[in-house]
Amino acid sequence: MPLVSPRNKQKPPLFISSDVFKRPAWGSNHPLAIPRQSAMLDLLEMLNWTGPGNSKVCQAAGRDTLVRFHKPAYVEAFWQADAKGKVSQADRQKYQLGTMENPIFPGLFERAATTVGGSILAAKLAGERRIVFHPSGGTHHGRPDRASGFCYFNDPVFAILTLLDQGCTRIAYVDVDAHHGDGVQDAFTDEPRVRCISVHEENRWPHSGTIDDHGNGLAYNFPTPRAVGDNAYGDLISTQVLPLIREFEPEAIVITFGADALDADPLSAMGLSNSCLLQTCVQLCDLAPAAVVLGGGGYNPWTTARLWAAFWGLISNQDVHINLPEPARKMLKSLACDLIDPEDMQPEWTTTLLDPLP
Numbered sequence: 599m600p601l602v603s604p605r606n607k608q609k610p611p612l613f614i615s616s617d618v619f620k621r622p623a624w625g626s627n628h629p630l631a632i633p634r635q636s637a638m639l640d641l642l643e644m645l646n647w648t649g650p651g652n653s654k655v656c657q658a659a660g661r662d663t664l665v666r667f668h669k670p671a672y673v674e675a676f677w678q679a680d681a682k683g684k685v686s687q688a689d690r691q692k693y694q695l696g697t698m699e700n701p702i703f704p705g706l707f708e709r710a711a712t713t714v715g716g717s718i719l720a721a722k723l724a725g726e727r728r729i730v731f732h733p734s735g736g737t738h739h740g741r742p743d744r745a746s747g748f749c750y751f752n753d754p755v756f757a758i759l760t761l762l763d764q765g766c767t768r769i770a771y772v773d774v775d776a777h778h779g780d781g782v783q784d785a786f787t788d789e790p791r792v793r794c795i796s797v798h799e800e801n802r803w804p805h806s807g808t809i810d811d812h813g814n815g816l817a818y819n820f821p822t823p824r825a826v827g828d829n830a831y832g833d834l835i836s837t838q839v840l841p842l843i844r845e846f847e848p849e850a851i852v853i854t855f856g857a858d859a860l861d862a863d864p865l866s867a868m869g870l871s872n873s874c875l876l877q878t879c880v881q882l883c884d885l886a887p888a889a890v891v892l893g894g895g896g897y898n899p900w901t902t903a904r905l906w907a908a909f910w911g912l913i914s915n916q917d918v919h920i921n922l923p924e925p926a927r928k929m930l931k932s933l934a935c936d937l938i939d940p941e942d943m944q945p946e947w948t949t950t951l952l953d954p955l956p
């Protein structure tokens with residue numbers, strides 16, 4: 599099936615970003631200490647696919663906004679940890695801050711709050727009947743009172759709250775990250791205006807999201823086997839996920855478009871091609887007049903940057919089948935990732951956006 603851009607939007611798509619996301623982050627020895635955000639943003643600039651005409655800069659959400667979902671004590675502890683650059687043992691245990699999983703590093707609070715600000719802006723702009731892409735969002739494990747799974751705040755929750763503020767009565771949240779979207783599901787477990795659907799790899803952290811996990815009755819989960827592959831994944835999406843959303847008739851859809859379901863991701867094993875995941879996201883965007891597409895996981899900097907750059911190209915009517923120009927190849931070749939062995943590098947990771955078809 600050829601890749602096509604979504605058809606039912608009244609206004610052209612918008613891209614959300616901030617220079618905050620280009621800064622080095624995560625220190626060392628962390629799966630996210632890879633230049634995936636800067637590589638994607640550089641790639642889009644080198645291709646001239648983003649600029650003032652189609653991009654918006656987001657600002658950090660204020661603490662008064664953050665406490666709408668997060669507990670004030672947690673926001674305060676996080677603020678203090680960021681300011682001091684350290685966390686007490688009591689706060690580490692209580693809030694899961696400053697752990698191996700959720701380290702403290704310079705600029706962290708601003709980065710996390712800007713991620714939330716981006717999702718709020720994306721939801722406001724999507725309400726004008728368009729797709730808004732905020733690839734630095736997608737921190738779907740964040741909890742009201744603690745950090746979890748590399749997520750400090752939960753920006754998808756704020757995108758959904760913003761759409762509810764705008765009067766939406768049917769919002770579909772669809773999470774195609776390789777890990778269950780547990781934080782978002784639990785946030786809206788008693789909210790009939792929000793239908794949460796997550797497709798993820800079975801038997802993976804956080805180990806929730808089994809097929810019979812419906813939250814309080816309104817959520818749907820589709821765990822897939824390891825190495826599910828494009829064909830079985832595509833069948834699952836078209837026969838189960840899309841009908842479930844169509845029947846709900848959403849006014850808006852929020853998608854956590856993690857890149858860790860792709861082949862060669864070091865933290866999961868779903869083995870999808872980027873064409874399959876791109877097609878899925880486009881099909882999801884077609885189901886509602888307003889669409890917010892967020893990033894998420896993705897621990898291979900090459901496959902992650904290519905997926906999100908290709909998605910933006912696709913929805914903004916660029917030619918995603920191109921051979922990359924020399925500066926883009928050079929930039930991609932300069933990336934490094936401790937979790938990927940050099941012999942596992944694929945030639946297309948530095949030359950094209952799309953994976954070769956099998």
Ligand SMILES: [Zn+2]
Nearest residue numbers: 775776777895
């Ligand atoms: Zn993930």
